[in-house]
Amino acid sequence: MIARRQLLIGAATLAATRVQAQVAWPAKPLVMIVPFPPGGVADTVARPVAEVLARELKQSVVVENRVGAGGAVGIAAAARAPADGHTLLMSLSSISILPEADVLFGRKPAYTLNQLIPIARFTADPTVLVVRADAPWKTLAEFVADAKRRPGAYNYGSSGNYGTMHVPMEMLKAGAGFRMTHIPYTGAGPAVLALLSGQVDAVASGPATVVQHIKSGKLRPLAHWGERPLQSLPDVPSLKQAGYDASFAQWCALFVPAGTPDDIVQKLRAVAKKAAADPAVVATIGRAGSPIDYQDAPEFQAYWDADAKQMVDAVRRIGKVE
Incomplete structure (x- = not known):
């Protein structure tokens, strides 16, 4: 009887501890990992979203560019x-x-995709092909024609x-059937800086990284990979208007490690929804050229599955690139 009573007390204590652990979350500052340098799309989205999460969860959220x-x-x-x-992750579609x-x-x-749980998508922007404003190409047709005439003479930067x-x-x-040399950088911000400084001739970037440079007259957009x-x-x-069957969306979304308790996931989904509708977040990301295109976890999971398949097919078509 004593052993049974001790067992019941132990079970009750464990249950109470679990409840307390759930109630206590978040028990310490949260870290939002951005796997790219400052200045890129993921960083642009992460910082205002982190401010809303910190306010709603009453705990600081540290954005860490890793x-x-x-x-x-x-x-x-x-x-x-x-x-x-x-631990949170604000990542782009390259995750797939x-x-x-x-x-x-x-x-x-x-890593594998099943190691992460989606919380919400915040943006989904087609990439934009940009060159410097002093470049000789005024249109996509001129850009492609010149690249074909001089195979490998031009280069482009990437993240x-x-x-x-x-x-x-x-x-x-x-x-389009042309060749350019690929110059990889550590993120979108450094790649765009390389374009501005003349180290590369073009980049394909999300609007948030380049729209201010376009408006200031430093960069010229030639085309985008969108459907509208x-x-x-x-x-x-x-x-597609130019006759090329190519589309690509650079989306930005929030994730947590797989195995995160469901009650925490649900709270994060609710707070992420508030962040997507927050006027300051909408304004900040909008000024950067990325309108909010929010999807909650179930809808985003379906979108992510389909998009990941498309991206995997694209990588297989591209093949090995050193």
Whole structure:
């Protein structure tokens, strides 16, 4: 009888501890990993969203730029983090591409998609092809024609091999039949800086990274990879309008490690929804050229599954790129 009573007391204590642990979350500051340098799309979205999360959860949210390997270093760190709700990941659509690239080269993937749970998507922007304002090309047709006349003479920058700035350019190169040299950087911000300084001739970037430079007259947009006109650049034609069957969306979404308790996931979904509707978040991201395109976890999971398949197919078509 005494043993049974002790067993019941122990079970009750364990249950009470679990309840207290649930109520206590978040028990310490949260870390939101951004696997790219400051200045890129993921960073632009992460910072205002983190402010809303901190306010709603009454706990600080530290944005940590953990860069390397086109985003794989930061994504893998988030995937391996304790699933206690204190580590978040704000990533781009390259999250779906990088494991397949590892497989292509016979490497063990740094992470797998099932190691992460989606919380919400905040933006989904087509990439935009931009050149410097003093470049000789005024249109996409002029750009392609010149690249064909001088194979390999021009180069383009990206956020890393098989990232969201690399894959769309490879799609365009394959569809239009020209060659350019690929120069990978550690993120979108450094790649755009390389374009502005004349180190590269073009980049394919999300609008948030380049729209201010376009408006200031430093960069010229030639085309975008979208299905409909861009809100921030309504006069820029799409590749499909130019006759190329290429589309690519650079989306930005929030994730947590797989195994994170469901009650925490639900709270994060609710707070993420508030963040997507917060006027300051909408204004900040909108000024950067990325309108909010919110999807809650179930809808985003379906979108992510379909998009990941498309991206994997694209990587396989591109093949090995050193």
